[in-house]
Amino acid sequence: MRIQRFLAEAGLGSRRACEDLVRQGRVMIGAEVAALGATVDPRRDKVTVDGERVRLPRVRIYLAMYKPRGVITTARDQRGRPTVYELLPKLPVRVNPVGRLDFNSEGLLLFTNDGLLAHALTHPSGAVEREYQVKIQGVVPEWAIEKVKRGVRLEDGLARATVCARVESGRVKTNTWLRVVVAEGRYREVRRMFGVLGFNVLKLxxxxxxxxxxxxxxxGEVRELVVAEVKALCECVGGQEGRGDGQ
Known part of the structure; x- marks a missing residue:
């Protein structure tokens, strides 16, 4: 197994991030500094990063959380805000979030120690759909909905929703509820698309x-994914990344 794959499977980040660790000389195989592309035997070789031993997880963990608003998707926050890790149960190994939800957003957030699956699910080439319920201040006209579907130019490129549709309600329509589906995980993508068009997202x-x-x-609720869900996640990115050993 190549060292960058070993590190990714150990949950240290994406394949590219793990390659950077190797290039920076922070990875050792035994007593030698690892070179990019070096092979490692997980059963025999001692691998360390910044002096700390790294092992492949014996158990794969896959969790779903309902992240509340007002909670940050990180392990620590310099401003003392609550983090998603404070909501997780005690686990035998560390898990990482699959992508992010910003501080003021809520809803489904996945966690796993399956580094390769997490990378595949968040990489743009995977085009994994994320669906949102979005509350917009005021009435959103049809031209804006069509523009979001055709594409909105952001500072990091064109962004578009594969689905943008009204969610009708019987209430007085002082605000607009939309169902929005995107196939990328760019930072605050949905909020930025509507912001460029002059609309304020009240809830996401x-x-x-x-x-x-x-x-x-x-x-705040956390649950374990069932086997069928893990299998479906693997299949939606080609079926080769996740293994589901611990399910």
Missing amino acids: KRVRFGPVLLGRMKP
């Missing part, structure tokens, strides 16, 4: 990530 809730649904989960 992710209700689906790929084949996994938020369902009836409540804010």
